[in-house]
Amino acid sequence: MKKIFSQCGEFMIFLGAVAGAVPELFRRRTRRWREFFYYAELCGFQSLPIVIMLCFLMGVVLGIQGAIQMRKVGTEIFMVDLIGFSVLKELGPLMVAIIATGRAGSAFAAEIGTMKVNEELSALRTMGSDPAGFLVLPKLCAMVISLPLLSVCGDAAGILGGMCVGVSVLEIPVAAYWLRTVDVLNIAALTGGLVKSAVYAILITLAGCYCGFTSSGDAQGVGRGATRAVVMSIFLVVISDAVMTLLFSFIGW
């Protein structure tokens, strides 16, 4: 219990350091485009194929499960609503978050942990740089921008997957499926999902970097830090999902 408290304290200090470094984003010299693009490519662009594939498959699976239930009551067309809303509001952002946790979160922890082992963190500090700003902010910006974009792609792939099932199994005409999709889905559902994925991006990055900074400074510590980052990210993502879903239900997103 005491350990949990001291960890929370540490995490708060870390958050403070990151927040304190935010003004760096508004200074020309410390705006780090190079790192930003590096991470945007790593976490965003390179994840695109796997995101599209997994979200498509998820749409298919959801479509099949939905089709079975819908056929029982003869309301096949509502399958469109089921797929559309669950993909847009939940599954798209969640799938992207899980992929990002595995790809980016653990990589951040390992990267920073290795820097700690090599005394690069000390070197940064003696050069008067702020590791929190230098190492966290570019990752944070890259993630906050790329995860929502990935979610949009994942959403499209998921809906497409559902459509494949609807058209082939339930024999809904493509045009009807499409019209219904455009008809029922609204911007609010999309926005809600995108806001969620931006929040996931922040949590995954912070958890990854935090676990890197607090890793024990030896080779095993790097591995443990990466594992811890994954567990912590998934935990935070699920908790925040619950909280946000509750909040959004009040404002009708």
Next chain:
Amino acid sequence: MDVPQKNIIPAVEVRDLAIGYGDRIVLEKLNFTIDPGEVVCIMGGSGCGKSTLLKHIIGLYQPLKGDIFIRGESMVNAAGERKKALMRSLGVTYQGGALFGWMSVAENVEFPLREYTELTAAERRERVQEKLALVGLEKFGSFMPAELSGGMCKRAGLARALALEPDLLFFDEPSAGLDPLSSAGLDKLILDLRERTGATIVVVTHELDSVFTIGDRALMLDRERRTLVADGKPAELIKEYAGSWVGDFLSRNGTANR
């Protein structure tokens, strides 16, 4: 030299310092000053706290007790931007080089210049080339740190520490892992540096040869007594402490590894 020079501000002054990790004291009751332009070697057995002492002096850790003054300004009480500026004014190399893995060697050396100077790209490139040549790595600027040997990483780290041309330099075992020739070259480099720039240089080292070549002074740390046990000219320390482990250590007799 014996005339008291009150008006000179010491480059480094350590007062009643106690350092350690958590509640474990590694070294205590440390008192010494380092004058501008001196080359001082810190020596002692492995694990006696040489690196720890260095990291405290350069402001990475807060000491348990006591104070550290850099050019008369307290490192312990400095905070915020002031502390950053104070830390930045020191050149530091680490035992393993501590190069940034995602940047090439040249970019590593350029990093402090890009961050803290108004030099143009061409001026920076020139300065980088100059510093790399100084450590004998002029052909390796485009290499990534992972493609260098351990000794080369160290030398690249040295070039990076020199980039901003600080007047106060701290080297943690710069010659460990280098062959005797490069290690002698490093000694020459250190003497050159002092000659040309008048920089104050603090070196943690195990190499007795270099202590006698470059060291104006040697500070001996004792692991058992957890403090500074000898401070003076290396050649004089041998005589003064003949018979004790300090003398043995310096003259390489017997079980010097304490």
